[in-house]
Amino acid sequence: MKLTLKIWRQENKDTKGKMVTYPIDGIEGDMSFLEMLDVLNEELVEKGEEPVEFDHDCREGICGMCSLQINGEPHGPNRHITTCQLHMRSFKDGDTIVIEPFRAKAFPVVKDLIVDRSSFDRIQQAGGYVSVNTSGNTIDANAIPVNKHDADESFNAATCIGCGACVAACKNASAMLFTSAKVSQYALLPQGRIEAVDRVKAMVRQMDEEGFGNCSNTGACEIECPKDISLENIARMNREYLMATTKG
Amino acid sequence: MGGLLKSSIARKVAMALSGLFLVLFLFQHFSINFTSVICQDTFNELSHFMGTNFFVQAILQPILIFGVIFHFIMGFVLEIKNRNARTYSYVKYNGAANSSWMSRNMIYSGAVILAFLCLHFYDFWFPEISHKYIHRLPEDPTRYYEETVVKFKDLWRVILYVISFIFLMLHLLHGFSSSFQSMGWNNKYSKGLRGFTVAFAIIIPLGFIFIALFHYFNQL
Structure with a gap:
């Protein structure tokens, strides 16, 4: 397969970036998208050029490390997969592929296609946890009954891998889907209810401080999410937040 | 108000509440307007009631004007904040792949509605205020129908109304x-x-278009 790649190159966060065109040949349909970039990088290194920097880790769709805006969509044209799970058979011989970093004020570019997503870490740190007494009197979480529906909903929310595709897809660069998934996974469980009021207020405050946009309910985040996190989580977070504000 | 609307969620809820209030008003406005194509006297009676009732004029009308202004200002505030959240745009952005045109362009449809409201106020609200509170003309319960339909004599105005709807x-x-x-x-x-949203969003504006066209063709 012969392709033309248009890739965002940026030396570091302080320099101006630009799109650079790279022709590439010999790409197999069974290669993953990241393997195709590996091939490109080998060619660039052989020519003595700087390889394209991009984030990756597990390459199994679990870690949430890979990103990339591919032809205008986070994680490419297929649904419910990450970039590492995208295969080159999704493209045709002769295609031009535009590859950019996830764009948001809260996701500054570090180098080429790598963005700093630590704003998500700070949202999580603001309240995405349960406080547990670990002094030796810890109660087994399974000792508290949880109804199946809530357990399933909580688990579904907890499958968010924090990749940032929701922010990348949103026209407003809103982080509502990510934050709401983290709020929901605790709000639905009895262990998480105790700190629910403080949690939602702290996480929403941090989300706003990081400079993410407002939710316009376009639903783009839900469509592009590799883990199929539902918009119901955003509605739940809005309810949680409204109830929390009435409690001072 | 700044404190109340400090969080992104509070701003969105305020936007939603003001929008729903305007939807209720829209339905009421449509219901009364539609009587103009059915019965001239009913339209006059209802318009006279709305134009002279103390509760409508002194309480509901200021709330409505506040709701309209608030919805538009908040819409623009949110748009500016949202644009600032992505300082560098994508070279290629395929929004159509994951969201509707309507959801991505509320600011533009809203701006057209705002422009329409300026024309609509010029056509109806300012003359009404002038009639009642500036020139203090005597109230005539039968004047409303004629004052309304005469506005739909001009084709350009009817076209602008249809586009706005x-x-x-x-x-x-x-x-x-x-x-x-x-x-x-x-x-x-x-x-x-x-x-229900799809049905309401299509039926009500189509109804307004029908009213405008009905009065235009009725006067040819």
């Missing part, structure tokens, strides 16, 4: 059900709500 349709198609999501209402009834 199409943008109102696009705005409502996303805005109505979206406001419930903003307020945290997403459950097993949401699918039904989206169906």
